Amino acid sequence: MCYAIPGRVVELKGKIAIIDYFGESRKAFNEFEDLQVGDYVYAQGGILVQRIESNEALSILETFKEMFFKLQKVDSRISRIGGPEPKMVDEKFIKAIKKARQGLSLTQEEMLRLLRTTDSQQLNILFKTANALRHRHLKNSCCVHGIIEFSNYCKNDCYYCGIRKDNEKLKRYKMSIEEIIELVDYAVNRLGFKAIVLQSGEDFWYTTEKLIKMIKEIKARCGVFLILSVGERSIKCYEQMYKAGARGVLFRFETSNKKMYGKLHTTLKFEHRIKLLEAMGKLGYLIATGFLVGLPGQTEEDLMNDILLTKSLKAEMWSFAPLIPHPETPLSSSKMVNINTVLKVLAVSRLIDSKAKILVTTALETLDKEDGRRLGLLSGANSLMINLTPAKYRKLYSIYPGKSGDGKEIEENIKETIALLYSLGRAPTDLGV
Ligand code: 5AD
Numbered sequence: 001m002c003y004a005i006p007g008r009v010v011e012l013k014g015k016i017a018i019i020d021y022f023g024e025s026r027k028a029f030n031e032f033e034d035l036q037v038g039d040y041v042y043a044q045g046g047i048l049v050q051r052i053e054s055n056e057a058l059s060i061l062e063t064f065k066e067m068f069f070k071l072q073k074v075d076s077r078i079s080r081i082g083g084p085e086p087k088m089v090d091e092k093f094i095k096a097i098k099k100a101r102q103g104l105s106l107t108q109e110e111m112l113r114l115l116r117t118t119d120s121q122q123l124n125i126l127f128k129t130a131n132a133l134r135h136r137h138l139k140n141s142c143c144v145h146g147i148i149e150f151s152n153y154c155k156n157d158c159y160y161c162g163i164r165k166d167n168e169k170l171k172r173y174k175m176s177i178e179e180i181i182e183l184v185d186y187a188v189n190r191l192g193f194k195a196i197v198l199q200s201g202e203d204f205w206y207t208t209e210k211l212i213k214m215i216k217e218i219k220a221r222c223g224v225f226l227i228l229s230v231g232e233r234s235i236k237c238y239e240q241m242y243k244a245g246a247r248g249v250l251f252r253f254e255t256s257n258k259k260m261y262g263k264l265h266t267t268l269k270f271e272h273r274i275k276l277l278e279a280m281g282k283l284g285y286l287i288a289t290g291f292l293v294g295l296p297g298q299t300e301e302d303l304m305n306d307i308l309l310t311k312s313l314k315a316e317m318w319s320f321a322p323l324i325p326h327p328e329t330p331l332s333s334s335k336m337v338n339i340n341t342v343l344k345v346l347a348v349s350r351l352i353d354s355k356a357k358i359l360v361t362t363a364l365e366t367l368d369k370e371d372g373r374r375l376g377l378l379s380g381a382n383s384l385m386i387n388l389t390p391a392k393y394r395k396l397y398s399i400y401p402g403k404s405g406d407g408k409e410i411e412e413n414i415k416e417t418i419a420l421l422y423s424l425g426r427a428p429t430d431l432g433v
Pocket of ligand 1: 323399
């Protein structure tokens with residue numbers, strides 16, 4: 001199983017390698033010392049993560065080539081915006097859509113107009129436009145990252161989160177460093193994943209030293225793009241983890257509304273979180289961030305500001321989730337958000353950042369177990385995660401209830417994901433930038 005396709009290095013310009021994929025070239029940052037033109041490599045998140053023997057690469061490319069072009073055709077067909085311009089009474093709506101289609105940036109008023117849409121015909125036009133822009137700028141490649149939730153201990157008390165420390169009903173677990181390394185090794189070297197997210201509650205049993213040891217060992221054993229999601233640590237800790245080989249962080253700011261942030265968090269501060277995100281960016285990390293959709297009292301203005309903040313943080317991967325109320329939290333009786341609200345946020349995000357990787361999060365999949373993934377992918381998203389947490393722990397990582405994929409075997413989940421991607425003409429690859 002392969003979640004990225006090998007490319008051939010055609011040029012080296014300092015630390016930048018130009019890689020060819022079936023006639024299309026992409027740039028990626030090279031961290032190998034003796035890389036040469038002609039070598040075959042895997043790239044993830046704009047970085048070369050693995051070298052591969054040319055014989056093996058050629059045989060993978062041979063089997064994939066026909067499929068690759070077939071998939072591109074299917075995607076082109078699905079994402080075409082055909083037919084005459086719809087007759088719309090709402091001039092402002094259609095003007096915003098037309099601007100987006102021409103690649104022009106939208107004003108805040110236009111963003112709000114789109115976010116306030118409830119009409120089904122307009123929603124359809126918005127989603128189709130976002131999908132067409134995704135296709136125009138990023139073609140049919142779709143990142144499929146693995147995620148391992150290695151501890152559900154957390155020192156925080158976020159009002160929405162099921163693993164908050166005050167939830168005394170939850171059985172807690174933590175995986176040992178060796179267990180995590182073995183699992184990443186299996187995911188990369190046996191299942192073919194090229195990017196892995198390691199996530200936990202804020203659990204300081206994992207000291208900086210332990211995390212560094214783990215990252216170094218993983219990098220020694222696996223050609224992988226490693227993304228950490230371990231919460232608020234010192235900048236020094238993030239600096240050391242980068243040096244050890246971590247290259248991405250998944251760290252949401254949760255909401256751009258400071259007042260709301262203050263109400264939902266007792267232990268965390270908004271300003272600190274944003275400063276940390278900016279510092280992570282300066283250290284060189286690929287930033288994956290985002291927010292929650294459906295928080296009590298959240299308005300369309302808030303959502304617009306959430307989108308703009310994500311963009312201003314230079315997020316390369318956008319990750320926002322619908323709030324799924326957890327019975328053991330202060331937000332237990334919150335109203336479940338409508339899936340169209342989440343898809344609107346997704347589509348408008350794509351209109352605002354045509355090049356970003358936008359995730360279909362597990363929470364969106366949970367909101368609509370049958371169709372959430374597909375709908376997300378057709379509304380501008382181009383990225384997915386597969387949960388690799390061992391079954392015995394997965395249920396205990398209950399940030400929200402009824403998490404999609406909880407009862408599924410990893411292999412079954414991979415199979416279903418690939419089948420869905422193929423049906424939409426998407427290739428499970430990450431071709432860099
Ligand atoms: N519903 C959806 N997402 C949630 N998270 C925490 N609780 C919930 C919930 N009830 C998300 C937060 C956090 C991530 C790890 O999980 O956005 O950053």
